Amino acid sequence: MNLIEELYALQEKHGWLREEDLRALSDRINVPLYEIEGVSSFYPHFRKTPPGKLHVAACRDLSCHLAGGAAAIARLKGYCAGKKGVEFHETSCLGRCDSAPACAVNDEPMSLAQAEQCVKSMKPLPPAPSPSPRRWRCDDGEPYGVLRDVRKSGDVDSMIERIRKSGLRGMGGAGFPTGVKWDLVRKEKATPKYVVCNADESEPGTFKDRVILEELPHLVIEGIALGALAVGAKEAWIYIRHEYVRERKAIERALKTAPLDGLDLRVFVSPGGYILGEETALLEALEGKRGEPRNKPPYPGTHGLHGKPTLMNNVETFALVPRIARTGEHRYKFFSVSGDVAKPGVHEVEVGTTLRQLLDLCGGVKGHLKAFLPGGASTGFLPADKIDVVMDWKPLQEAGSALGSGAVVVVNDTRDMLDLARNLTAFFRNESCGKCVPCRVGTEKAVIMIDGRKPEDLALLPELNETLLQTSICGLGQAALTPVLSVLQRFKK
Ligand SMILES: Cc1cc2nc3c(=O)[nH]c(=O)nc-3n(C[C@H](O)[C@H](O)[C@H](O)COP(=O)(O)O)c2cc1C
Numbered sequence: 001m002n003l004i005e006e007l008y009a010l011q012e013k014h015g016w017l018r019e020e021d022l023r024a025l026s027d028r029i030n031v032p033l034y035e036i037e038g039v040s041s042f043y044p045h046f047r048k049t050p051p052g053k054l055h056v057a058a059c060r061d062l063s064c065h066l067a068g069g070a071a072a073i074a075r076l077k078g079y080c081a082g083k084k085g086v087e088f089h090e091t092s093c094l095g096r097c098d099s100a101p102a103c104a105v106n107d108e109p110m111s112l113a114q115a116e117q118c119v120k121s122m123k124p125l126p127p128a129p130s131p132s133p134r135r136w137r138c139d140d141g142e143p144y145g146v147l148r149d150v151r152k153s154g155d156v157d158s159m160i161e162r163i164r165k166s167g168l169r170g171m172g173g174a175g176f177p178t179g180v181k182w183d184l185v186r187k188e189k190a191t192p193k194y195v196v197c198n199a200d201e202s203e204p205g206t207f208k209d210r211v212i213l214e215e216l217p218h219l220v221i222e223g224i225a226l227g228a229l230a231v232g233a234k235e236a237w238i239y240i241r242h243e244y245v246r247e248r249k250a251i252e253r254a255l256k257t258a259p260l261d262g263l264d265l266r267v268f269v270s271p272g273g274y275i276l277g278e279e280t281a282l283l284e285a286l287e288g289k290r291g292e293p294r295n296k297p298p299y300p301g302t303h304g305l306h307g308k309p310t311l312m313n314n315v316e317t318f319a320l321v322p323r324i325a326r327t328g329e330h331r332y333k334f335f336s337v338s339g340d341v342a343k344p345g346v347h348e349v350e351v352g353t354t355l356r357q358l359l360d361l362c363g364g365v366k367g368h369l370k371a372f373l374p375g376g377a378s379t380g381f382l383p384a385d386k387i388d389v390v391m392d393w394k395p396l397q398e399a400g401s402a403l404g405s406g407a408v409v410v411v412n413d414t415r416d417m418l419d420l421a422r423n424l425t426a427f428f429r430n431e432s433c434g435k436c437v438p439c440r441v442g443t444e445k446a447v448i449m450i451d452g453r454k455p456e457d458l459a460l461l462p463e464l465n466e467t468l469l470q471t472s473i474c475g476l477g478q479a480a481l482t483p484v485l486s487v488l489q490r491f492k493k
Pocket residue numbers: 169170171172173174175176198199200201202203274275276277278279280312313314315317318474475476
């Protein structure tokens with residue numbers, strides 16, 4: 001067990017990390033107490049005080065904000081105030097943007113009304129049953145059929161070539177070509193090698209991985225096993241956010257019957273927030289350390305987990321691989337759609353779909369379309385006249401934004417764009433790990449400047465953005481001002 005797993009075990013036993021237990025742990029594993037403190041204090045999930053009976057959390061981020069989140073937070077906070085044994089806190093995106101405004105009690109997601117009911121009765125709700133499985137078009141082959149075929153033929157190079165030619169790019173946000181990444185790690189000489197599936201999904205508006213993990217766990221596992229075969233790894237990890245309890249259970253159930261053929265594939269539950277999704281921060285956490293991003297290069301493909309070549313992909317990327325490895329064709333992709341639409345949800349569409357078509361699948365816009373965020377909090381808002389843009393890397397880049405994580409947030413014409421940009425900037429401020437001063441201080445400064453709404457201050461934001469771009473270690477600081485700049489550039493109000 002690494003240090004984080006040890007801390008989990010202690011917290012599970014007593015509900016919090018007691019001083020005497022930490023001292024005993026320090027003696028047992030021979031790690032100084034200050035080092036244990038350094039790790040445990042980094043992660044908000046680890047507690048230093050006994051927990052209340054009910055732990056109520058309400059999301060403050062964009063999709064929930066659009067669904068009246070501020071009023072929901074105020075109401076729930078008021079409801080919890082003064083109630084013995086009840087703790088309330090605002091939280092960042094819970095990955096439930098399709099049920100905005102989202103709340104959770106003791107990590108169980110629920111509606112505002114249900115949360116109030118829990119507080120009234122002082123009883124948590126039992127876990128909600130899983131939804132009935134739907135048919136997804138990317139799941140049209142025999143389960144683990146591709147894995148068996150590639151194992152039998154041993155022709156890994158042809159498989160990687162098919163993935164490369166299909167044009168598949170990473171679905172975690174950065175869009176790195178998947179076949180190129182697989183080939184790169186395959187060619188590395190150092191051993192052992194590792195595979196990591198990034199299931200940390202925490203960016204406002206993004207919840208497709210949650211649905212894929214729960215409804216298509218076998219495709220994720222098959223993709224990971226194909227990745228391990230491709231690069232020659234014997235150990236693989238699924239790194240999942242701790243709020244995804246039902247999704248973790250679905251993966252664990254599927255693992256019981258998966259033909260892993262000696263691959264040691266395990267689940268690691270993240271104790272942290274959004275920054276842990278950044279690939280090198282994630283690796284630090286997997287190694288039992290504080291989850292701060294590393295300086296890059298080197299990249300995980302050459303120096304990843306324990307300094308060894310590591311293939312890391314997003315949940316959706318892995319889930320799409322089996323069909324692509326079989327057919328050579330990257331035909332389908334997933335979008336999370338939330339905000340001002342009639343039916344928010346996850347949609348699997350053909351590559352080449354436009355925003356207009358996607359909106360039709362969601363029952364249309366509530367009101368009149370003013371703007372949309374095509375790829376999550378790290379991408380720029382686009383105006384309504386881009387409704388016919390194809391939702392793919394190149395067309396969105398040409399339109400002035402990005403596909404990102406495929407998280408579409410729809411905005412109608414009653415909204416104040418600067419207020420939405422403020423909400424996103426505050427998200428980055430709240431989630432900055434603080435390692436780089438410009439990111440830690442700059443995101444706070446940007447929120448203050450947006451709040452002030454003085455034209456002369458807003459005019460300085462491009463310069464602040466330039467500083468963040470040049471001096472931030474990771475993508476959080478580099479993208480933090482992208483939404484607000486898009487608003488200042490493209491929208492009058
Ligand atoms: C602040 C930050 C948070 C991120 N969060 C996630 C995440 O939750 N899930 C994810 O797959 N990628 C996330 N990424 C991107 C990863 O660093 C990495 O690019 C990705 O896991 C690679 O997989 P892919 O090539 O399949 O997209 C994040 C990046 C940054 C900068």
